[in-house]
Amino acid sequence: MPVVGKDIAHDSACTHVTGESVFLDDLPPLSGELIVGIVPSPVAHGELESLDVSAAGVSPGVVAVITSREVPGHNRLGPVVKDEDLLVSKEIVFLGQPLAIIGATSTKALDAARAAIIADIETLPPIFSIDEALAAGSLLDGERRIERGAVDEIFGRGHRLIEGSLDIGGQEHFYLESQVAIAVPGEQGCMTVHSSTQHPSEVQMMVAEALGVAFHKVICICKRMGGGFGGKETQAAQPAIFAALVAAKTGRPARFVYTKDDDMRYTGKRHPFKTFYKVAYDTDGRILAIDLRMFANGGCSTDLSFAVVERAVLHSDNTSYLPACRIVGRVCRTNLPSNTAFRGFGGPQGVAGIECVLDRIASALGRDPLDVRQANCYESNERNTTPYEQVVQNNTLPELFDTLRRECEYDRRRAEIGAHNSGGEMEIRGMALSGVKFGISFTRRTLNQANALVHVYTDGSVVVSTGATEMGQGVNTRVRQIVADELGVGYDRVIVGSTSTEKNHTTSPTAASSGTDLNGAAAADACARIRQRLAHVAAGILAIKGDAAPSRIRFAEDRVFDERQPGRSISFAQVACEAYEQRVSLGERGFYVTPGVDYDRATGRGTPFLYFTNGAACAEVAVNRFTGEVRCTRVDLLMDVGKSINPGIDRGQIVGGFIQGMGWVTGEELVYGDDGQLLSNSPTTYKIPNISDLPDVFNVRFLDNPHNAVSLRRSKAVGEPPLLLGICVWLAARDALRAIAIKSGDELSLPATHERILLAIESATGCGVPAPPVATITSSAKTSIAGV
Numbered sequence: 001m002p003v004v005g006k007d008i009a010h011d012s013a014c015t016h017v018t019g020e021s022v023f024l025d026d027l028p029p030l031s032g033e034l035i036v037g038i039v040p041s042p043v044a045h046g047e048l049e050s051l052d053v054s055a056a057g058v059s060p061g062v063v064a065v066i067t068s069r070e071v072p073g074h075n076r077l078g079p080v081v082k083d084e085d086l087l088v089s090k091e092i093v094f095l096g097q098p099l100a101i102i103g104a105t106s107t108k109a110l111d112a113a114r115a116a117i118i119a120d121i122e123t124l125p126p127i128f129s130i131d132e133a134l135a136a137g138s139l140l141d142g143e144r145r146i147e148r149g150a151v152d153e154i155f156g157r158g159h160r161l162i163e164g165s166l167d168i169g170g171q172e173h174f175y176l177e178s179q180v181a182i183a184v185p186g187e188q189g190c191m192t193v194h195s196s197t198q199h200p201s202e203v204q205m206m207v208a209e210a211l212g213v214a215f216h217k218v219i220c221i222c223k224r225m226g227g228g229f230g231g232k233e234t235q236a237a238q239p240a241i242f243a244a245l246v247a248a249k250t251g252r253p254a255r256f257v258y259t260k261d262d263d264m265r266y267t268g269k270r271h272p273f274k275t276f277y278k279v280a281y282d283t284d285g286r287i288l289a290i291d292l293r294m295f296a297n298g299g300c301s302t303d304l305s306f307a308v309v310e311r312a313v314l315h316s317d318n319t320s321y322l323p324a325c326r327i328v329g330r331v332c333r334t335n336l337p338s339n340t341a342f343r344g345f346g347g348p349q350g351v352a353g354i355e356c357v358l359d360r361i362a363s364a365l366g367r368d369p370l371d372v373r374q375a376n377c378y379e380s381n382e383r384n385t386t387p388y389e390q391v392v393q394n395n396t397l398p399e400l401f402d403t404l405r406r407e408c409e410y411d412r413r414r415a416e417i418g419a420h421n422s423g424g425e426m427e428i429r430g431m432a433l434s435g436v437k438f439g440i441s442f443t444r445r446t447l448n449q450a451n452a453l454v455h456v457y458t459d460g461s462v463v464v465s466t467g468a469t470e471m472g473q474g475v476n477t478r479v480r481q482i483v484a485d486e487l488g489v490g491y492d493r494v495i496v497g498s499t500s501t502e503k504n505h506t507t508s509p510t511a512a513s514s515g516t517d518l519n520g521a522a523a524a525d526a527c528a529r530i531r532q533r534l535a536h537v538a539a540g541i542l543a544i545k546g547d548a549a550p551s552r553i554r555f556a557e558d559r560v561f562d563e564r565q566p567g568r569s570i571s572f573a574q575v576a577c578e579a580y581e582q583r584v585s586l587g588e589r590g591f592y593v594t595p596g597v598d599y600d601r602a603t604g605r606g607t608p609f610l611y612f613t614n615g616a617a618c619a620e621v622a623v624n625r626f627t628g629e630v631r632c633t634r635v636d637l638l639m640d641v642g643k644s645i646n647p648g649i650d651r652g653q654i655v656g657g658f659i660q661g662m663g664w665v666t667g668e669e670l671v672y673g674d675d676g677q678l679l680s681n682s683p684t685t686y687k688i689p690n691i692s693d694l695p696d697v698f699n700v701r702f703l704d705n706p707h708n709a710v711s712l713r714r715s716k717a718v719g720e721p722p723l724l725l726g727i728c729v730w731l732a733a734r735d736a737l738r739a740i741a742i743k744s745g746d747e748l749s750l751p752a753t754h755e756r757i758l759l760a761i762e763s764a765t766g767c768g769v770p771a772p773p774v775a776t777i778t779s780s781a782k783t784s785i786a787g788v
Helices: 013-018 107-116 130-136 151-155 200-211 237-250 260-266 305-314 347-365 369-376 397-407 410-421 475-487 515-541 572-581 647-665 721-725 727-737 742-746 754-764
Strands: 034-040 046-052 062-066 098-104 118-123 144-148 160-168 180-185 191-195 218-222 254-257 273-281 287-297 325-332 427-440 449-456 462-466 494-496 553-556 559-562 569-571 587-593 598-600 605-607 611-624 630-640 697-703 781-786
Touching: 034 107, 034 237, 046 098, 062 107, 062 237, 098 107, 098 237, 130 273, 130 287, 130 325, 144 305, 151 273, 151 287, 160 347, 180 237, 191 200, 191 237, 200 218, 200 237, 237 254, 273 347, 287 305, 287 347, 305 325, 305 347, 347 369, 347 427, 347 647, 347 721, 347 727, 347 742, 369 397, 369 427, 397 410, 397 427, 397 611, 397 630, 397 697, 410 427, 410 611, 427 721, 427 727, 449 475, 449 515, 462 475, 462 515, 475 494, 475 515, 515 553, 515 559, 515 572, 515 587, 559 572, 569 572, 611 647, 611 721, 611 727, 630 647, 630 721, 630 727, 647 697, 647 721, 647 727, 721 727, 727 742, 727 754, 742 754
Parallel strands: 034 254, 191 218, 287 325, 462 494, 630 697
Antiparallel strands: 034 098, 046 118, 062 098, 118 781, 144 325, 160 273, 180 191, 180 254, 273 287, 427 611, 449 462, 449 587, 553 559, 559 569, 598 605, 611 630
């Protein structure tokens, strides 16, 4: 029986819950291993006048102190634009930026060395927020733009108009395993780096560049991560470089591990956005023209910010057809750690903007927001092209909206909520149903490729290696299922090896929800080539009256047979043994390129995505009038996953993604001090959803859709799209506040924390509490700082 489509448990499920899964920092220290740490900058913006590390260099237990002058290769780094110092050479651009690296024999020696370092720093005025950056003109060069139709002309025709802005907060990745790397020096100047990374090839290349060696002298290995969510796509490189520099200088193994607090302080987050909008619409609530200007807080350097803004621009339509639009995205430079990839990769910020606009239209017309969403929904007629002119094929959005509206009894519950809110109860209730249309593919065309290596052994067992990295999302389990079916063997006959640049070269990151699509297809390609060779071997063994017919050979349930005589078969292992005897290769490298993706940034036109994953969710919330507390009481979620490769894992991804999205739009708030210090830098001060935050009722169902013919096994990716459905909880909170005053609901920003909701209620009822002023550093000062 095929294993694709079955609920097979995650291949590490049991070992995770029993503590047997090995993560990097679980590995015992190697002989002579050093502990690596950084000396963080104490200011967010300044100039390093001098750095005296002499006392630290002779401190007991200290083996190496490395400053920017001792980096043998490139000290400037960045995945796209190399515009950030690894170690500060002159300008300090964020609080915590490394001034030096220390390699020591113990944490006590490491702390003593830090205390012995003296830095002379001239502090400069920092910029932290988007508003400050816009006022100062602090923008990275370049923009992302899409235009269609005569937007300004339509605005001038006397249609109904709405203008406004929306502040969208960032989000901490909060992976359980902090950034960690172990570097082991080898012969001939080679270096092996074990990294908790979503992108081993990038770690390989950036470590090699910092060491000043060719790429082939660095091997990066990733067995698994304890979570990633995008935070380990680019920013795993710095910890790997820190460890590798110490290992290269000392000739000893070196380990770098951030504490949880330091990981939160010094690594980038989801980009905060500020979206300005102007929209013309008709009496049915249909958008006629829209102008969207989106600004992202990129932090101190480029990182992946332009790609994040690009995906935000490409998703600013979400489920709505926009006949005329002008959508522009820019990146602000601030003095925060460089913000980076996060599950959804700009898509959530783009979707939040258009959903806010639809809510505003509904409020202005006095209509149900769901009616407005359905009025604007993509259809199968001429209203089926995106602003960038990609046709929305296999469009299930109308069906998702109609089906979920009916199944969750939206209209009955809407009437009940209205009656409840008019009764003056302590809790006001709100409800919202929203959808998602998420494009699957990397918007950078080059990344839409993958390679895989498959080896068959003479006992019929199989090992597969791909460029995909396992961070808990189950990509290895899905790849095992695909390979097992392709070769007709049992699931337990296949194992997936650690991801290594020695086995799989120039790999793409495991991101953009494309891990299984790309790497599973590459593995299937390798299996097809092996199966074709084995079919010739088996045909010779199973020949019927001298007729060897490889095209009629079938592989199933660990057996191989001729379809003309299915009762006569041989084992897969027998065929593998015979192939070896005949000197027929039992190994193969597979390769896959995503077909048909091509997007022209200059014109804002093309097909950036292979297909769209669609879904819809309805959330009901209860808001306490006196505390601002929000409880999500019920969620109904309907997802189009095509034909699922593993329904159980897909369901887990959908539930987890939704809850992570719910956390982003409600309780997860990044709070900074006046000096740029992250105050919400630990599990005690940063609120992620816990078990008590789960909806009392949580219904999840898949839409039956076997028609997604362009993807692997007709499946659809589910890693990121469900997170965007969490936005419906924020929309439901806005809906609840409208029971008090429409303005209080329409102006609720994201995240909708209890505090913000309480302030909105107090403001609407005439008891507003003024927000405290935000202080910034406005003068320069020269400071001598000892014990950095």
